[in-house]
Amino acid sequence: MGGVMTDEIVAFPSIEWFELLAQRMAEQRDHFVSLGSCDCTAQVTIWDGPGGDEWRCQVVFEEFGVESVRLVSEEDEEAADFILETDRETWQEMVDSIVEGEGRPGLLHTLNRLTMPGTPIRCWSHDPLGRDAFFRFNQTIQHFINNSATFTTEWSEG
Amino acid sequence: MTAIENNIDSLPAPPLDGSAIPIAVSTEEYVDRYRKFYDQWGELLQTNLDRLDRGSYHLGWMDKEGSNWGTQVKPSSRGLTYSDMNRSKAYGTIPEKTEFRNFAPRGSVRDRYADQLPTIEEYDVVEKMHVWADNLETLYEEAKVRQWNSTTDIPWTELEPVSEDLEMAACQLSTFLTEVEFVAGDFPARWIYRIAPDYFEAKNFLVTQMMDEARHMEVFRKRALAGGGALLHPSPAFEWALKAILESPTHTQGTFLLNVLGEGLVLTIFRAGEFLSKTHVDKEIFRLCMQDEARHVSYGTLELKSFLDAAPNQEAALADMHAFADIGEQVILTAITDPYVLEPLAVLMGDGIDDIDDGMEGVSFLWATIVEEYLQRCDRAGFDRREKCTIPAEFPWAV
Ligand SMILES: [Fe+2]
Ligand SMILES: [Fe+2]
Numbered sequence: 001m002g003g004v005m006t007d008e009i010v011a012f013p014s015i016e017w018f019e020l021l022a023q024r025m026a027e028q029r030d031h032f033v034s035l036g037s038c039d040c041t042a043q044v045t046i047w048d049g050p051g052g053d054e055w056r057c058q059v060v061f062e063e064f065g066v067e068s069v070r071l072v073s074e075e076d077e078e079a080a081d082f083i084l085e086t087d088r089e090t091w092q093e094m095v096d097s098i099v100e101g102e103g104r105p106g107l108l109h110t111l112n113r114l115t116m117p118g119t120p121i122r123c124w125s126h127d128p129l130g131r132d133a134f135f136r137f138n139q140t141i142q143h144f145i146n147n148s149a150t151f152t153t154e155w156s157e158g
Numbered sequence: 159m160t161a162i163e164n165n166i167d168s169l170p171a172p173p174l175d176g177s178a179i180p181i182a183v184s185t186e187e188y189v190d191r192y193r194k195f196y197d198q199w200g201e202l203l204q205t206n207l208d209r210l211d212r213g214s215y216h217l218g219w220m221d222k223e224g225s226n227w228g229t230q231v232k233p234s235s236r237g238l239t240y241s242d243m244n245r246s247k248a249y250g251t252i253p254e255k256t257e258f259r260n261f262a263p264r265g266s267v268r269d270r271y272a273d274q275l276p277t278i279e280e281y282d283v284v285e286k287m288h289v290w291a292d293n294l295e296t297l298y299e300e301a302k303v304r305q306w307n308s309t310t311d312i313p314w315t316e317l318e319p320v321s322e323d324l325e326m327a328a329c330q331l332s333t334f335l336t337e338v339e340f341v342a343g344d345f346p347a348r349w350i351y352r353i354a355p356d357y358f359e360a361k362n363f364l365v366t367q368m369m370d371e372a373r374h375m376e377v378f379r380k381r382a383l384a385g386g387g388a389l390l391h392p393s394p395a396f397e398w399a400l401k402a403i404l405e406s407p408t409h410t411q412g413t414f415l416l417n418v419l420g421e422g423l424v425l426t427i428f429r430a431g432e433f434l435s436k437t438h439v440d441k442e443i444f445r446l447c448m449q450d451e452a453r454h455v456s457y458g459t460l461e462l463k464s465f466l467d468a469a470p471n472q473e474a475a476l477a478d479m480h481a482f483a484d485i486g487e488q489v490i491l492t493a494i495t496d497p498y499v500l501e502p503l504a505v506l507m508g509d510g511i512d513d514i515d516d517g518m519e520g521v522s523f524l525w526a527t528i529v530e531e532y533l534q535r536c537d538r539a540g541f542d543r544r545e546k547c548t549i550p551a552e553f554p555w556a557v
Contacts, residue, residue, distance in 0.1 A: 036300065036305070037299070037300065037304070039300075104438070107436070107437075110432065110441060110445070112429055112432045112433065112444075116430065116433040117433070127538065128459065129293070129460070129538060132452045132455055132456050132459075133452075135425060135429070135451070136300065136304075136449050136452040136453055137449065138445055138449055
């Protein structure tokens, strides 16, 4: 991974936070090409989003980049191949671990590690084939999130 | 007669061979067979020799009658994929049943040659429902671009065993996975050559599965040795399950047992392996294998659906699949109750042999996940095993 720390500061959770990761993915196209194409729609749900409400966004991965990042509501859930849902604190712990590892999470903070037991992150889908997409593209999605080490995240209060 | 002789009769007879090398047929039988077919291919040879002798051209290959000449096949943003090619009716019509048991490409000018083309007896999988899945083309493209290399993509130099019991557990798990990966490659190998080439998308995808399994076998063999440990014990119980997979009566049945149940189970073990990893080396191995395995499971799920949707007598097809699943689940149960598989997982879960009891609780969670995800995939394929499943939903461990 070739991401370097910048002086950008972005709040989490926000569309901008995921758009910045999408921008990094585009900047590191060669690296993501080497991991292979990734075609799926991932939804991130944060139980305690801004204002204490549930916050949902969908990241649409297409080939070697992100086609769109969009704010969605509960009714849009079926458009997602899989949904990763948890609280802000879990994301903060995960991102802190990635930052500490300079772009690589510690053993206890990979996406698979955090989702495997169903807690602290729940990965679920309306369709078992959709959930399998989380496994099929896991390395790409992990490296996508790993770029959170390239900027500062502001952890806003709910 | 030409100077180029059509001279099969003057060929010497093969020597009789009494050695025990593995053969498909004896040389004598092979030669005899091709002499018997001589009426057919000898006539073609003679015609060709005569033409050359006359110095004349045939140019039949320039006849576009019956061809799909001019059909536009346009690449998409990612290049020219099978999905792009198959968008045209000319090339994308997949026959429900094919009469072509030879190598003539689907979409070529082949009808007029039907009487002259040889029949490959081994091409006996001639119906789409036995091999097709609606995600085949997507998975094939994905498989090609998501290959990795166990030699260079794993940070082997970072591997430092944590303790002897944990390393033994990692080595035993690697030994077991090496065993499993053999069958996951050999099962498709057993069928690829039987699938009629009209279903080349399926043949091609299965070749990627074989490549994936070769890499998995390679990476787990390397993992067993790389930490200074060893390949440990094979599992007779698991090998009975592998044998049952390999010898499945039909491609769909074997794909169900291997890709849906077996690889669904292995996918959960890979996820657990990543979860339990004590080193980044193991994390990387399991995460990369997980991706490949999920493709195989996805193919298996929709292949089963394709069969059940298209079977002419659905009731009979379902009854047959259930009868097969009844025994299939039992052999898989024989495998997953084996201490050579469960105990290393429990040691890794418990963070050492001293806490193997705690580890068994983790194994109990894995068990429930494996069974539930299997049942969900069966549901997705239109194969309801919920009332019939012979693998207990809960881990049968007395505490
Ligand atoms: Fe495998
Ligand atoms: Fe596999």
